[in-house]
Structure formats: structure tokens, C-alpha cells
Amino acid sequence: MTETAATTAATIPNPPAKPLGAWVLDVLIWGGVAALLVYSFGPVELGNISRLFSNSENTQNFARELLRPDFTDWRLFVAKMWETVQIALWGTFLAVFAAIPMGLAAARNIAPVWVVTPVRWLMNLLRSIPDLVIGLLFVVAVGLGPLPGVLAIALNTAGVLAKLFSEAVESIDKGPVEGVRATGATKLHEIMWGVIPQVAPLWTSFALYRFESNSRSATVLGLIGAGGIGQVLFDRMNAFDFRDVSAIVIVVVIAVTLIDMLSQAMRKRLL
Numbered sequence: 322m323t324e325t326a327a328t329t330a331a332t333i334p335n336p337p338a339k340p341l342g343a344w345v346l347d348v349l350i351w352g353g354v355a356a357l358l359v360y361s362f363g364p365v366e367l368g369n370i371s372r373l374f375s376n377s378e379n380t381q382n383f384a385r386e387l388l389r390p391d392f393t394d395w396r397l398f399v400a401k402m403w404e405t406v407q408i409a410l411w412g413t414f415l416a417v418f419a420a421i422p423m424g425l426a427a428a429r430n431i432a433p434v435w436v437v438t439p440v441r442w443l444m445n446l447l448r449s450i451p452d453l454v455i456g457l458l459f460v461v462a463v464g465l466g467p468l469p470g471v472l473a474i475a476l477n478t479a480g481v482l483a484k485l486f487s488e489a490v491e492s493i494d495k496g497p498v499e500g501v502r503a504t505g506a507t508k509l510h511e512i513m514w515g516v517i518p519q520v521a522p523l524w525t526s527f528a529l530y531r532f533e534s535n536s537r538s539a540t541v542l543g544l545i546g547a548g549g550i551g552q553v554l555f556d557r558m559n560a561f562d563f564r565d566v567s568a569i570v571i572v573v574v575i576a577v578t579l580i581d582m583l584s585q586a587m588r589k590r591l592l
Contacts, residue, residue, distance in 0.1 A: 386563035398572045405549030409535035412474025419479040424486025447480025467548030485527045489520045529584040
């Protein structure tokens, strides 16, 4: 038995030794991360974390109110949460249609560099501007209501999804594309029959994940008057009505949990 174990161990190849340059690079990277954490300790005021306990009486009163949710206006809360979900749904829907052509145009393996470069700049621009800023611009342009929220989510999500879509396209198997090309098909046919079938499940998974995220983002957008339950939450917080705030948070948590369960079920059928 010992000889067999020794023979088996001898047949297992040893992992390749890491080159000295790779070790040095790892030390520099992780050492840099550690140094940055130490350097950032003061600017982020982690030393003042004791303030959490200095006003313990106020914290206890606040927590006591949050633990007694008031569902008197539950119909209003549910209606506004449903409006928030609809904002997220339409924002994601519009973003997907904008992200598909951008994702294809930003993929280096199917688009020329003179197309990829400006499209990637546009994607970076859409992703870098916070959706709150975009929402404020649309509030000024079209007024208060859910429409600014839909448009803000659509633009910001389009930039994120376009990047994910392009990365999925760049990782496809070239075989099906070359097979379609061998039939004398055009570039459009290569994309339709060689690319899209490979990335469609992954694209759908990305879109569902962003819909979950947008359901939470739409809540925050309500704080600037872009509709949904966030506006009611902001009003209740300004009125120091923390029992209503607690009820609203519970409604949001339940809604997001249900969306997450539905999204997971749909992803399991696709992947």
C-alpha cells in the first residue's frame, strides 16, 4: 500500500516554479495595496469610529423607532415600490437595446479598431457619470416624475452592459463564426448565426443582474424627484418619521428579494 502511494505521488507533476519576476510583481502589487490601505486610514477617518458609541442614546432611540414599523400607508408604499420596479424594468429594457450594437461595435474580434476606440470611449463616458447626475439633468429637461429615472438608468446601464456584452463577444469560440464565413455569408450573417447564439444566454444573464441592481438604483433616484418609492422615503426621513422609514425599507427588501429569486430562476433556465 505504501509503495502504491509513493508511486502515485511520484507520478503527480510538481507545480511549476514561479519566476522571480512574477514574485517581485506580486510583492509590488499586494504591497502597494497594503500601503494604500495604511495611507488611507487617516483620510477616511477610521480613527473616529468610536463616535458610533459616543451618542449611544440617540442611536438607541433611532433603532427603537426602526424596530416599530408603521404599515398604516402600506398601500402607498407598495404602489410606489411597484412604480420603482417599472422604472427599473423600462430603464433596463432600453439599455439592452442600446448596449447590443455598442457591445458588438466594441468587440475587437469583430470590429475594426477605428470603430472600437470611439465606442469604448462612449461606453466609458456613460459608465463614469453617476446616474444621480444624469437623473438631475433629465429632471431639469423633462420635469419631475418617473421618466427622468427611466432615462438615467437606461444611459448608465447601457454603458455597463455594453462593456459586458463586448467582453462576452471577445471570448466566443471562433469555430462557428468561421463555419458561417465558409458558406460565403456576409459579416451581418456571421454575427447573426455565429456570434449571437453563443453570447445570447450570457447577455440575458447580465441583463437580469442589472435589472436587480437597477431596482435598488431606482429607489435612490427617487431622492431627486425621479419617481418611485425613493421620493416617499426622502419625505419620511425629512419628517423624522422613522417608523414609516422602517416600513418602506421592509417593502424595498421584500421587493428586491422577490426580484432576485425570479432572476435566479430565469438564469438557471438559460445557463
